[in-house]
Every structure is written in structure tokens, then in C-alpha cells.
Amino acid sequence: MAMKNILALVVLVSILGVSVAIPSPNLDLSYYKSECRDAEEIVRKVTKEHVGPQKTLAAALLRMHFHDCFVRGCDASLLLKSPNNDAERDAIPNLSVRGYEVVDAAKSALEEKCPGVVSCADVLSLVARDAVVEIGGPWWSVPLGRRDGRISRKDEANLPSPFADIATLKKNFSDKGFTANELAVLSGAHTIGISTCGLVNPRIYNFTGNGDSDPAMNPSYVQELKQRCKPTDSTTTVDMDPGSVEKFDSHYFNAVSEKKGLFVSDSALLNDPETKLYIEKQAKLGGPTFNKDFADAMVKLGKLEVLTGNNGEIRAKCSVVN
Template identity: 40%
Template sequence: MPVTLSIHVGYYSTKCPQAESIVRQVVIDRFSKDKSIAAALLRMHFHDCFVTGCDASILIDSTDDNQSEKEAGPNLTVREYSLIDEIKSKLEAACPNKVSCADIIALATRDAVGLAGGPNYKSHTGRRDGLVSRASDVDLPGPSFTISQSLKAFLARGLTLKDMVALLGGHTVGITHCGFFNDRLSNFQGTGAPDTSMDTSLVNKLKGVCSSSNNPRVDRTTSLDQDTPFVFDNKFYNEIKSKKGVLKIDQNLADDPLSAKWVSNFAANNTIFQEGFVKAILKLGNIQILQGNGGGEVRRNCRVFNK
């Protein structure tokens, strides 16, 4: 039997007409209390799509027989699973067994980006949820990756250099833990000194942030965009051009000739950045999707495969 392709804008217009408005209202309510959900949902969407495609496999809880994706190291700080649960619960009450968890992630991310001042765009829907979630499958670009290392991972998923620079621009609303950049502040690559590619004033500021806890077990956090941390704009690119990238991978974007051109373009014009971001995140949302009768399911509980 041939695979029926079904993903398109407005997929739920007849199946569950209120689906997108339900998602949006829950996100609005949550955003009014915590603006950091934009960063959290962007990260969840990215981490889901980069591993076995956009199939909501990141939402599955581990069992005695299986360690799921959310238990892998890069995913231990992914959050807002409860927000997805809340949306799913409301959708199941309104139209049972209709809206996939994969679509919920994509729609919630879109709405949060718009609320943070980013572009409002139409998202394709019609994805189905995956049937596999293994921690061993998680292979994501790391915070210290070079541009060539990062680009290799993006190209393998059908994304371009421009897409990569635009998607990493999502860090404009992101936060990170000190553990991901502490080495840049004092003993970069065993030199016994801070990373020279980081602005000295930022080094001193972050030293204060990361040493402010009396509990060594507390891994402090800071904004990746030190200027407008909760606004989805192009300030991030201007900061990394000024040696104020917190993560090494972010600073590499501005310093590597391969990506520097797009950094400059996005830094100079917020509209160009947002247009580039929309194209990139729509491509991200179409990676290895399950749709039509081509496999997968619509989970009743986003954390558990249907029985």
C-alpha cells in the first residue's frame, strides 16, 4: 500500500477545529507566568527533531526495559514536559485520539516564539508519534563544537549552513548552565587562563554568576543573550560579534569565516534573521516525520506508547 502523505497547514481544521487555539491558550497562560518557556520549547523541539526525526520520542518516559531519550546526557536539562502534558490533556478532552504529541511540540514552540516577539508563522501539522525512544540514539551537537563539526550534523539532516546559523539564533532567548562554559572563564583548554575569544567584562560577570552559590552541587544558569534575554530578536548576533558569546559554539559562529557572513547579515537586520529563522524551523519540523499511513501513532499520553 502506498504511503499517504498528509502533513500540511490546517491539518486539524476538520479533525479537531479547536486544536491550535487550545494549544495557543495554554502557552499564553504559561508564558504570562514564565517567559523562559520560549527557550525551553525551542530546545525541546530541536532535541526531538534531531534524533530520529520530529516524532515526540523525547517525551517518552523510561521503563525498566528501556532507557528513553530524555535520560541521555544532552536531554537532562530539557524541561516543560508538564506543559505538553497539560496541552495534551485538554486536547484529549476536546477531540480524543486526534492530535499527535509531535504536532503539539511544533505548535507550542511556534506560539511561544511569537509571544517572545519573534515571527508568527504557519506550522505544518499531521505528524504522527514515533514508536521508539532510546537514549543511545541521542547524538546532538555539543556546546563546544566547531562550526565544521556542527555543520556536519546539520547537513546530515538536510539543513544548510544558513539554517544552522538561524536556528542557533534561537539562543537569543536561551539559558545555559555554568557547567557548559566554566572552562572558558579560568582554564580554557588547559591554558590556566580564560578563553581569549570571550570579552573580559563578560568573563568577570560570569565568574560572579557561577560562583554565587555556596552549594557546589548547584549548577547556576545565565542567559545566552545578555542584553534582551526574553525577547526573540537579533541582539544575540550583535553580542557574539562583540566577543560576548557565552557558549563556545555560539562564539564560533561569529569567529569562523564559514558562518561569519550569515552572523553579520542577521546582526544587521532583524527582519532578515526572522525570515531565515522561519524557513529553518519549518525545515527542522519536517525532518524524518511519520505521517499518513506511513507508521507511527497518535499517543493518548505523550509520555507512554499506546498499548
């Protein structure tokens, strides 16, 4: 494609609010063109079949992709099972990860059409994108060619904590090559997230050990949460973006700006000038750039420490190494 055509394409997608990846040297937008031409369409169809009737799966699949990429890169190591319960999926932050059946179904469909060709890492990257699109979120191009890792260790699953302060969060993301602004952007994924009262109750009932609530939370929001979460309740679910949990939009930033962030890590975004500025801009103006920003950040996330070439393998089943 001539350079002027590339520039025209970039201008067009910027207007439409979607993101086109500029492929890294090791990933390619047309990677499966010759060996499995319909790969993306197969994954899209399976994802739609699952997420269409169960919208909350979109958040689960997006979270799965994030949790996979932040540990050992985007190598599908999170999908591996261990007979000793010592794989990534057995780590405490991953015990609530769900949606594996969607990835497995997409992989199974691909194996029928193109056996041994498409990696589980690529399937997970595509499923996350297609799940977001299914609930009205932005589309982004996914360069392909990742290979699957053979190692998955529970003790390596050091993921950003919902109880983290802003300094810790910025370091977590900086260590992976993300800016503070991108931390705020990716936190916007909480617009479709849910949690359980077990993670929320310490903030609203006993924040400092004296029976108090977190002063960083809007008092009226604390009362709303107490109506839903009783002190000993650890299983009832709570929307991370009240009133907009099934739609991917910028409403999360309105909630955070009003001190209605569900987690400590959400509220902490107001404690840094750069992340606070981004939140207030999106909240005040109705999220004018959020879709494009999020798409760009997801393209970057999908390239994190990928295995390519002769590294890794193409698993026949996503839960076990070959």
C-alpha cells in the same frame, strides 16, 4: 487557491516577516479541519497560560522541539518515559530539558475535545511556535499530520554539543539537511536561552588546563561571567544573550559579533565565512531578515523525518506508547 493568489500571499508574508509553509506531500495546513477544528486554538491558549507568566519557558519549549526533531525526526520520541531510564529524555543533553508539563496540558485539553486525533508530535510543533510568538518572536505556519514514534533510545541522542567546533556543527546540521546559513539562523534561538555556570566555567577558568580562559571570548565578558560564576558553581544560571533574554530578537548576533557568545559553539560561528557573514549582517543592520529567516528554518525543522500515514501512532498520553 489560484496560483496568483498564492504568489500574492507569499509576497505579503515576506513583507510582514512571517513564514507560510508550503506543505509537504504528507503534511497539511488543514489536517485537523474536519476532526478537530479548534486544535491550534486549544494549543495556543494552553501555551499562553504557561508561557505568559513564565517567559523562560519559551526557550525551554523551543529547545525541546529542536532536541526532538534532531533525533529520529519530529516524532515526539523525546517525550517518552522509560522505566529503565534509557529513553532519549534520559540522555545527558536532555536531562536539562524542561517544559513537558506544557505539552502534557495541551495534549490533555485536546483529548477532552477531540480524543485520539491530535498527535503529540504536532502538539510539540505548535507549542514551540506559540511559545516564541508569546515573547514577541515571529509566527510561522505549522503543517500538521505528524504521527508519534514508538521508539526512544538514550544512545541515539547525538545532539549538537555546546563545546563543538564549527566543522562539527556544520556536519551535524548538514547531516539533517541544513545549510551553514541555516545553522547560524537556528543558533539565533539562543537569544532567549539560559545556561548554568557548570557549562561555562571550563571556558572562563581552565580552558586549556592551565588556568586560562578561552581567547575567543571578549576579556571583559569573561570578567562579567566570573562575577556571576564562581569556580565551583555549577547551578547558577547565566543568560545566553545578556540584556535580552526574555525577548526574541536579533540581539544574540550582536553578542556573538562582540565575542560574547556563551558557548564554544556560539563563538565557533565566527570561524566560518558563511556563518560569520550572516552574524555580522544581522548585528550591523539590526537583524533585518532574522525573523523571516528563523521562521523559514523552523518550518523546515518541523518537517524533519516525520512519520505520517500508517507509520507511528497517535498517543493518548505523550509520555507512554499506546
